[in-house]
Amino acid sequence: MAQMNIIQAVNSALDIILEKDSNVCIFGEDVGYFGGVFRCTDGLQEKYGKHRVFDSPLAEGGIVSTAIGMGINGLRPVAEIQFADYIFPAFDQITNELAKLRYRSGGEYSAPVTIRTPSGGGIRGGHYHSQSPEAYFTHTPGLKVVIPSNPHDTKGLLISAIEDDDPVIFFEPKRLYNGPFDGDHKKAALKWDTHPKGEVPEEYYSIPLGEASIEREGSQLTVLCYGTMVHVAREAVKLSGIDAEIIDLRSLVPLDIDTITKSIEKTGRCVIVHEAPKTSGFGGELSAQIQESCFYHLEAPITRVTGWDTPFPHSLEWYYFPSQERVIEAMKKTMES
Amino acid sequence: MSKKKKTLFVPDAPFRPGDKADFSNLDLPKAGSSDRPDILVNPSEIRDLAFGLVRVLDDNNKAVGSWNPNLKPSVLKEGLRHMTLLRIFDERMLTMQRQGKLSFYMKSLGEEAVAIAQGMALRPDDILFPSYRQPGLQFVRGRNLVDMICHCITNSKDNVKGRQMPVHYSWKEGNLVSISSPVGTQFPQAVGCAMASAYKGEDNVSISWLGDGTAAEGDFHYALNFASVYKAPVILNVVNNQWAISTHRNFSSGDSTFASRGIAYDMPSIRVDGNDFLALYSVTSWAAERARKGEGATFIEVFTYRAEAHSTSDDPTRYRPKDEWKSWPLGDPLERLKMHLIDLGEWSKTDQNKLEKELDELVIKSYKEAEKYGTLNEGPWASEETLFEDVYKKPPRHLRKQRQELGI
Numbered sequence: 001m002a003q004m005n006i007i008q009a010v011n012s013a014l015d016i017i018l019e020k021d022s023n024v025c026i027f028g029e030d031v032g033y034f035g036g037v038f039r040c041t042d043g044l045q046e047k048y049g050k051h052r053v054f055d056s057p058l059a060e061g062g063i064v065s066t067a068i069g070m071g072i073n074g075l076r077p078v079a080e081i082q083f084a085d086y087i088f089p090a091f092d093q094i095t096n097e098l099a100k101l102r103y104r105s106g107g108e109y110s111a112p113v114t115i116r117t118p119s120g121g122g123i124r125g126g127h128y129h130s131q132s133p134e135a136y137f138t139h140t141p142g143l144k145v146v147i148p149s150n151p152h153d154t155k156g157l158l159i160s161a162i163e164d165d166d167p168v169i170f171f172e173p174k175r176l177y178n179g180p181f182d183g184d185h186k187k188a189a190l191k192w193d194t195h196p197k198g199e200v201p202e203e204y205y206s207i208p209l210g211e212a213s214i215e216r217e218g219s220q221l222t223v224l225c226y227g228t229m230v231h232v233a234r235e236a237v238k239l240s241g242i243d244a245e246i247i248d249l250r251s252l253v254p255l256d257i258d259t260i261t262k263s264i265e266k267t268g269r270c271v272i273v274h275e276a277p278k279t280s281g282f283g284g285e286l287s288a289q290i291q292e293s294c295f296y297h298l299e300a301p302i303t304r305v306t307g308w309d310t311p312f313p314h315s316l317e318w319y320y321f322p323s324q325e326r327v328i329e330a331m332k333k334t335m336e337s
Numbered sequence: 338m339s340k341k342k343k344t345l346f347v348p349d350a351p352f353r354p355g356d357k358a359d360f361s362n363l364d365l366p367k368a369g370s371s372d373r374p375d376i377l378v379n380p381s382e383i384r385d386l387a388f389g390l391v392r393v394l395d396d397n398n399k400a401v402g403s404w405n406p407n408l409k410p411s412v413l414k415e416g417l418r419h420m421t422l423l424r425i426f427d428e429r430m431l432t433m434q435r436q437g438k439l440s441f442y443m444k445s446l447g448e449e450a451v452a453i454a455q456g457m458a459l460r461p462d463d464i465l466f467p468s469y470r471q472p473g474l475q476f477v478r479g480r481n482l483v484d485m486i487c488h489c490i491t492n493s494k495d496n497v498k499g500r501q502m503p504v505h506y507s508w509k510e511g512n513l514v515s516i517s518s519p520v521g522t523q524f525p526q527a528v529g530c531a532m533a534s535a536y537k538g539e540d541n542v543s544i545s546w547l548g549d550g551t552a553a554e555g556d557f558h559y560a561l562n563f564a565s566v567y568k569a570p571v572i573l574n575v576v577n578n579q580w581a582i583s584t585h586r587n588f589s590s591g592d593s594t595f596a597s598r599g600i601a602y603d604m605p606s607i608r609v610d611g612n613d614f615l616a617l618y619s620v621t622s623w624a625a626e627r628a629r630k631g632e633g634a635t636f637i638e639v640f641t642y643r644a645e646a647h648s649t650s651d652d653p654t655r656y657r658p659k660d661e662w663k664s665w666p667l668g669d670p671l672e673r674l675k676m677h678l679i680d681l682g683e684w685s686k687t688d689q690n691k692l693e694k695e696l697d698e699l700v701i702k703s704y705k706e707a708e709k710y711g712t713l714n715e716g717p718w719a720s721e722e723t724l725f726e727d728v729y730k731k732p733p734r735h736l737r738k739q740r741q742e743l744g745i
Contacts, residue, residue, distance in 0.1 A: 029582070029584060030582050033350070033353070033583060033656055034582070034583030034655060034656045035655075037650070050347045050349070056588065057550070058521075058550040058553045058581055059553040059555065060554075061554075061555050085518070085519065089555060089556070124440040126500065126502040128501075128502070128518030129502070129518065278739070279735065308724065308736075309728070309735060309736055309739060310724055310725055313500050313724055314440070314491055314500055314502055315491040315492075315499025315500075316499060316718060316723070319721055
């Protein structure tokens, strides 16, 4: 086992898959010679050659559309969109083309494209470097949507995403790249080497898409979360004294509703936490599915702790970012009702 | 002979770290070698301007040729003052960013003439749609430095209420439209703004800038087509500074010029020396006059070099020779304008030193004054309730409820 942060875990997954499958190529803005603005593709162009890991023009719609074309013609492209906030020029190509290609061609054509993109806040990035746009994509049939929360899962899930024959949008919570972050920005930043999931096998392994991970077992309440919020929730649970079960969804589509149902049948209470705004956020979908699958086990209304329905602010970031306090308050309220 | 396996062609930058940058292969026409056409010229008659380079200041710092705008020394001095201020302002903000007082910063080093000369060639009611690398426009239009710094340190007096990263200015009084991080979005918006001026029968123009890298975005092409179709009174500039973070401009233009793209849209398309204050001023005035006369859009490639990192988050030593800028054959725009004024007998090195000292003091004083309204780390910032303002004109019920939830 090696110690890795999420950047190194991404790099290791890409390295292994480039080695294993000559049809995999990686491209995007600044990913080639420079190795990516977050360094996720560092050294890969040098190792595998310019035609396998290359820079692209600044054109997100161009990146995704050409990836689709490559996919149609037998390649397995991994495209990077430098920030999830910049994915929208590619929205038509992703939602109308990539997502629907298999369906509209009666199963004749498909494109196994993986789109990696850093998302989420906590880096003082203002609204154009902090958004969590996952719900736009979970709402589009044909796409799989994955969001890891630690280096170990990142590598295993990314390998699965690339090997998957369907398109996958792979969100990388950028606040977690260098270390776990529990929402307390005043505390010194932690590194992954203090975290058990910073242990990452150097060799090939995969984690199936669609399987949640139980981050902490508990009996009184279930917290559903993903990405950075897994760490905020963990600290909040610790401070609250409530014996909560924390489920890290890891993959939003396909969703591991069985693990969720089993947990809520046990606890009877549920708090959902995500960074994205509340209205039509993925929490709404979770809440609906839970009441469909385990309404009679619920002992309290489901509560959501989310970003507000505002753009992500810059100076008031910490008033927006779901805090431990808000999670604790929501858990207490749920316990009392 | 070993046969190389055929595979996908991927371009590269001409020079990488460790290489000696050599721009001797650049085709640089002599200053004064292209003629300023009549304002009403048919674009098809001036296609050569898309492949040439309009230059006014020659190697001896003299203004030559028919593009010489023959500006009064007072105007040249004003330009030099703004450019010097911008360089000093940038340097101070960078220092403060390194000290953790700004979350982020972007400099204009080597490109100071772009916003300043072009801005000075316009009227105050012309509407500006800049990218993040034309802050100099605000100096031209007289914006208070303290206000600019309050935005950069995101304090309680930041007019955009702490919602954006530094250098994402908005300034309605100066007709400068809010700057966005997603690149290129402003280009077609400027065209729409110009279409509205035409619609209303007004004679102000709109102007926008984006970079060489951004010229690959779809928004670039929307802008050129709409501008051409509707003969919009707009000036569209590609600031070709050679680098888009680590992406060399040859990922965006191949071997052709950016200006040549305008030909296909039947617009006057002019390539201009972006380090030449006079050439920039002249070409922009020409385009503005043409637009005001109802002759439509002009497309300009501003040929320059990004001397600094893309931003404080970037490290260009990883992807280009450290001293590449020093080899740039078109020199330093500030130095060239200064030497021109000295050559005219209107300026001296002592004057410049005095000016630098004065402006440095002004920036320091303004910074101190700005800090009275709060700092990035300690506040005060825009008040907490502003988080929920301006999402809509009036907060709907669900936002009022969320505000109560936050307890404010």
